[in-house]
Each structure stands twice: as structure tokens, then as C-alpha cells.
Amino acid sequence: MRRSLCYNHSVITRNYHTHTSRCGHASGTDEEYVQAAVRAGLRVLGFSDHAAYRTPMPRERMDISQVGEYIASVSSLKQKYAGKIEIHLGMEVEYYPDQWDTLREYRKNLEYCILGQHNLSIDRDSVYGLCERSQLIRYTDCLEEACRHGLCDYIAHPDVCMWSYPLLDGSVREAARRIAEISVRYQMPLELNCGSGVRHMHCYADGDRYAYPTRIFFEAFAEMKCPVIIGLDVHEPALFLTDKYLNRALSVVSGLDLNILDNYDLTAEAAKRKKLFF
Ligand SMILES: [Zn+2]
Numbered sequence: 711m712r713r714s715l716c717y718n719h720s721v722i723t724r725n726y727h728t729h730t731s732r733c734g735h736a737s738g739t740d741e742e743y744v745q746a747a748v749r750a751g752l753r754v755l756g757f758s759d760h761a762a763y764r765t766p767m768p769r770e771r772m773d774i775s776q777v778g779e780y781i782a783s784v785s786s787l788k789q790k791y792a793g794k795i796e797i798h799l800g801m802e803v804e805y806y807p808d809q810w811d812t813l814r815e816y817r818k819n820l821e822y823c824i825l826g827q828h829n830l831s832i833d834r835d836s837v838y839g840l841c842e843r844s845q846l847i848r849y850t851d852c853l854e855e856a857c858r859h860g861l862c863d864y865i866a867h868p869d870v871c872m873w874s875y876p877l878l879d880g881s882v883r884e885a886a887r888r889i890a891e892i893s894v895r896y897q898m899p900l901e902l903n904c905g906s907g908v909r910h911m912h913c914y915a916d917g918d919r920y921a922y923p924t925r926i927f928f929e930a931f932a933e934m935k936c937p938v939i940i941g942l943d944v945h946e947p948a949l950f951l952t953d954k955y956l957n958r959a960l961s962v963v964s965g966l967d968l969n970i971l972d973n974y975d976l977t978a979e980a981a982k983r984k985k986l987f988f
């Protein structure tokens with residue numbers, strides 16, 4: 711049965727945030743992701759698995775030795791499914807200045823990059839453990855530097871820094887506001903993420919909520935009319951066939967007047983942005 715993922719009665723036809731089993735915490739074959747996306751009615755499917763760097767991190771990202779095979783696999787599916795679905799080759803990268811040689815290769819060889827800043831520096835200070843204002847500032851600095859260098863084409867889960875942050879204080883509002891300003895300055899889309907953050911409710915010092923999306927961020931994004939893209943952040947093919955997590959993410963932002971881009975051609979924009987990088 712064909713299923714459709716909808717937002718405000720319009721069908722979601724693009725997803726640029728899709729993983730593969732290479733990252734060590736996703737399941738299924740690449741082709742199963744494509745087949746599920748076709749069944750879900752998607753017209754555009756972007757693969758954006760977690761980028762490899764010089765040091766291995768088997769449960770977090772693909773190994774550098776797998777990059778060639780990842781590119782070959784996605785490229786061959788692109789050919790095989792031409793006419794059924796438009797497939798694009800990307801990666802989810804971090805701003806790690808000491809990995810610049812590797813990042814430069816990705817920016818050159820891939821159609822697009824999304825920024826999912828998972829650590830404040832490579833293999834150190836996971837964003838899933840932030841609890842101080844100074845760390846939120848460093849997190850936001852990474853986002854700003856990535857945009858300034860033209861490293862990325864949208865910011866995935868801009869509010870991932872909230873995973874462990876204990877409460878919604880002034881520092882959170884400050885971070886949200888700054889990210890909104892960065893988005894406006896660089897015309898950088900921000901993602902409403904439907905992945906791990908909405909898998910279950912988390913208990914914080916000031917109440918229970920999903921870790922991310924976090925409403926305070928989207929209030930700032932709505933106020934500043936930032937471009938927003940819905941990203942499914944799929945780590946399992948079957949997740950294309952349920953709207954459960956999409957609806958949870960949408961419930962967090964209900965009533966906000968968000969500037970959601972339905973038909974944003976990310977790869978066309980990426981082709982322009984890349985010129986900034988080089
Ligand atoms: Zn992941």
C-alpha cells in the first residue's frame with residue numbers, strides 16, 4: 711500500500727536526511743531505503759550518511775575505507791531507479807577544522823552536505839552531554855563557522871544541543887536566537903528533525919519533553935522567518951512508511967508560523983554554495 715507523509719495537507723515529496731547501515735547504528739540495505747521511499751511517495755531521496763574522518767568511530771559514523779563503496783552504491787541506485795525516484799548523494803558532516811582535508815574531498819565529490827554537529831571537536835565533547843552555557847556557545851560557534859566557510863547546505867537538528875541540557879533557561883533562548891540570526895545571514899535552512907529526539911519523552915529539571923525539536927528554537931525561527939526543511943533522519947527503511955515521528959515533531963511546533971520550504975531544490979542550491987567553500 712502506498713503511504714503518504716503529509717504536512718498541512720501537502721504531501722512531503724523530498725527527504726535529504728537518510729542514513730545507511732555503514733554508520734553502525736542504522737539497519738537495512740541501501741536498496742531497501744530506496745524501495746521504502748518510493749512506496750512512501752517520495753520523488754527526491756538524498757542519502758546523507760554520517761561522514762567518515764581519519765579516526766574510526768564504529769557506532770557513530772562510517773569508516774573512511776567505506777566511503778568509495780558508499781559513493782558507488784548510491785550512484786548505481788541513482789541509475790537503476792532513474793524515472794522512479796530522483797536520488798542524490800550527500801553526507802552529514804561536522805565542522806571539524808582539523809579534518810579539513812577530508813571535508814574538502816566530501817565537498818568536492820558529493821552533491822550536498824548537511825551539517826549535523828555531533829561533537830564540539832572531533833571525538834570530544836559530545837553534543838549529547840552539554841549542560842553549560844559555555845558549551846551552548848561553542849556549539850553555536852561551530853554552526854556559524856560551518857556556514858561562514860560554505861561547508862554545508864542545511865543545518866540538521868540545530869537544537870540537538872538540548873539532549874542533556876537541563877532546562878530551558880536564558881542561555882537556550884540566546885542560542886536559539888543566534889542560530890536564527892546565522893540562518894538569516896547565510897540564508898541557511900534549518901531542519902525540523904523527526905529522528906532520535908522524538909523517539910521518546912525525556913525528563914528534564916523543568917518538565918518532560920522531547921529532546922529535539924525544541925519549541926523555543928522554532929519560536930525564534932518563526933519570528934525571524936528562517937527557512938525550515940523537514941528532515942526524516944531515517945535510520946531504518948520502514949521509517950519511511952510511518953508518520954508517527956513526523957507528527958510528533960510537528961506537534962512540538964504546532965501553531966507557529968514557520969517558513970517551511972516544501973519544494974526546496976537542495977542540490978541546485980548546493981551547487982551554488984560549494985563555490986563559497988572553494
Ligand atoms: Zn545517526
Ligand SMILES: [Zn+2]
Pocket residue numbers: 727729802826866943
Ligand atoms: Zn542524521
